[in-house]
Amino acid sequence: MRNEPDGCVRVLAPTGMLGAGFPESTIEHGLELGADVISVDGGSTDSGPYYLGSSQPKTTRAAVARDLRVLLKAAARAGIPLIVGSCGTSGTDHGVDWVAGIVAEILSDEGLRLRVARIYSEQDADTLKERLASGHIHPLPPLGDLQPETIENCTHIVGMMGHEPIVAALEAGAQVVLAGRATDTAVAAAYPLMKGMPSGPTWHAAKIVECGGQCTSNPRAGGVLATIDADGFTIEPLDPAVSCTPILVAAHMLYETANPFQMREPDGTLDVREATYTALDDRTVRVEGSRFHVADQHTIKLEGARITGYETLSFSAVRDPHILANIEDWADLLRVMLTQRVEQTLGLSEDKYAFDVRLYGYNAVLKDLDPGQEAPREVGVMLLVNAPDQETATAVAKIANPLMLHLPTPDMDYLPSLAFATSPAEVERGPAYEFVLNHVVDSITPTDMFRIEIEETSHHG
Numbered sequence: 001m002r003n004e005p006d007g008c009v010r011v012l013a014p015t016g017m018l019g020a021g022f023p024e025s026t027i028e029h030g031l032e033l034g035a036d037v038i039s040v041d042g043g044s045t046d047s048g049p050y051y052l053g054s055s056q057p058k059t060t061r062a063a064v065a066r067d068l069r070v071l072l073k074a075a076a077r078a079g080i081p082l083i084v085g086s087c088g089t090s091g092t093d094h095g096v097d098w099v100a101g102i103v104a105e106i107l108s109d110e111g112l113r114l115r116v117a118r119i120y121s122e123q124d125a126d127t128l129k130e131r132l133a134s135g136h137i138h139p140l141p142p143l144g145d146l147q148p149e150t151i152e153n154c155t156h157i158v159g160m161m162g163h164e165p166i167v168a169a170l171e172a173g174a175q176v177v178l179a180g181r182a183t184d185t186a187v188a189a190a191y192p193l194m195k196g197m198p199s200g201p202t203w204h205a206a207k208i209v210e211c212g213g214q215c216t217s218n219p220r221a222g223g224v225l226a227t228i229d230a231d232g233f234t235i236e237p238l239d240p241a242v243s244c245t246p247i248l249v250a251a252h253m254l255y256e257t258a259n260p261f262q263m264r265e266p267d268g269t270l271d272v273r274e275a276t277y278t279a280l281d282d283r284t285v286r287v288e289g290s291r292f293h294v295a296d297q298h299t300i301k302l303e304g305a306r307i308t309g310y311e312t313l314s315f316s317a318v319r320d321p322h323i324l325a326n327i328e329d330w331a332d333l334l335r336v337m338l339t340q341r342v343e344q345t346l347g348l349s350e351d352k353y354a355f356d357v358r359l360y361g362y363n364a365v366l367k368d369l370d371p372g373q374e375a376p377r378e379v380g381v382m383l384l385v386n387a388p389d390q391e392t393a394t395a396v397a398k399i400a401n402p403l404m405l406h407l408p409t410p411d412m413d414y415l416p417s418l419a420f421a422t423s424p425a426e427v428e429r430g431p432a433y434e435f436v437l438n439h440v441v442d443s444i445t446p447t448d449m450f451r452i453e454i455e456e457t458s459h460h461g
Helices: 024-032 050-054 061-078 093-110 125-133 148-153 164-171 184-194 199-209 246-254 327-346 390-406
Strands: 008-013 037-043 082-089 114-120 137-139 156-160 176-179 224-229 232-237 262-265 268-271 276-279 285-288 291-294 299-318 354-360 379-387 427-442 451-457
Touching: 008 024, 008 184, 008 199, 024 061, 037 061, 037 093, 037 184, 050 156, 050 299, 050 427, 061 082, 061 093, 061 114, 082 093, 082 164, 082 184, 093 114, 093 176, 114 164, 125 137, 125 148, 125 427, 148 299, 148 427, 164 176, 164 184, 164 451, 184 199, 184 262, 199 224, 199 232, 199 246, 199 262, 199 268, 199 285, 199 291, 246 276, 246 285, 299 390, 327 354, 327 379, 327 390, 379 390, 390 427
Parallel strands: 008 037, 037 082, 082 176, 114 176
Antiparallel strands: 008 224, 114 451, 137 427, 156 299, 224 232, 232 285, 262 268, 268 291, 276 285, 299 379, 299 427, 354 379
């Protein structure tokens, strides 16, 4: 592992998420600039609870393998570590093993010898219930006190690690660290903190680079390089044709934060109220004045998902101008008619299933926050049914089928013909999940909730 120059650590962030892709030339440029570590986030909760609940990745294997092949070869050639956080999208144990399997294949194919660490972040329900009973689990807004049955009902629970388990793996000799669920920032902050860089600049730089090139003038062109030193940090894009500006860099503190000046990590809070952003040239920004306040109690955030039922989806489209002139009344009529026919046909009361009708092209996204002011030219009608089992969900959707195809308004003396997007119209989505944990647990130590395994992976050709 290469020794970085005295006084600074350079973090190469190739992309906002492993599998999203990046130009290979940007990685080469980052190595030329003296990168000391490559860090990349492998997951997120942005796409909803399914990926945690089912322990399935959002990204395709081919995309993850492509990115990993480039990064592993670069890290091996430069003698620097590669750190991947939140493997497999949600950071479950299966997600870590899934990414580790891809890494093992690539190392074998390329004839590379690298020590690989797996950090597992899934939590045992019985242990969490003991911690709950002893008063060491606390809710985060807007949720209230946690109940033991909520823990029991989760299909998967992960703890969101800070930098400490990653540092432990690096100090144990790992050259590739594959972490379970981790804060996006911990992935980039771990190596600089291990090398003695100050907490304020390190955590702030990690926040800015967490999404790769999002803090640049062209996020599609690749990632960034952060150079952290005793007084602050600099950010520059890996594509020489792209720029960072003070506004673009400062604005990233607005991204996914409740407070644009403060951000909580497991061991404390980043404070950028006194930070200054200065353009060093037309593409590089210098940041100074960031602070970090260590917390009295180290905490780990819990994420958990449970099955809420099974879903079936239908989607039809309306262009009839008479219906569109009264689209909300038509949607209300659809809801009433479907409820009545389900009770008549299946004998189900409204507490035995649920459905949602959304009008795309009219108010499906913001609903009453941005009501339509005039009749649209066309509207997509999405029906989403949730029931305790798939058969019931599909049966309800099939009862809706003729209504979504031919339902007239009360003043129409003919049956309109609407249009389904698919045949069959009913698409079974399988189990649906919801997030039910937004709580923190008091740590005994920063690493006690995580399990680290290190193996020597080598080419056997």
